[in-house]
Amino acid sequence: MHPVRPPLLATGLATLATVATLGLAPGAAVAAPTASTPAASAPAISVNWSGAADVRAHTATVRGRFDCGDERGLAYIEVHLGQRVRGTDVTGFGFGVIGACTDERTAGTWTATIPADTGTFRPGPATTTARLVVEPNSLTETTERLRLLPHCPRH
Incomplete structure (x- = not known):
């Protein structure tokens, strides 16, 4: 019988301990864990394709x-x-x-x-560039092209 080297023996014992802990038979396939809860929904923001330019008011x-996703808290939009x-x-x-x-209130419009x-x-x-900020630490942004149309005051 050939002598077993200590590192090889240690690796084999660690593998055997893992298999025993998981309750698997040697050679059994391990399935990926399934999520018991749905994946978290991330906040989202979009910009309309047109806006209004008020030349007199500059x-x-x-x-x-906007869509808050799973985030909850004080919310606002920053626009550059x-x-x-x-x-x-x-x-x-x-x-x-x-x-908030x-x-x-998980989604809506902004101006x-x-x-x-x-x-x-x-x-x-x-x-x-529009950013949706949901306090204390959630931020999502989008940069989009749009067309500014002439502002028409309501009479």
Whole structure:
């Protein structure tokens, strides 16, 4: 009989202990564990394909949809808007207040009015980055192109 080396013996004993602990016969297949609960749903945000440029007010209004997923807490939207107007970059930042993500309110629409930092937003193509923040630590964002249309005041 050949002598067994200690590292090989230790590895074999560890494998045998694992098999015994799991209650498996040697050579039995191990199935992947199944989830007893559905996978967590992540928050999501989207931006509508069009917004409105109010040249007189130097603002733009952007809208979209949000979905809290499984997150619950105080929630708001941060919106960065950028546009190239007559060779100049016009940018702005604003908020969309949506309140809170609760068991009763898990999705909906948002609106943000963004003042221009300098210059004014005009009808035409623009790019927005919208972030859904659910306190204390959930953040999801999207960057999308949209078209700003002329703002038509309601009479």
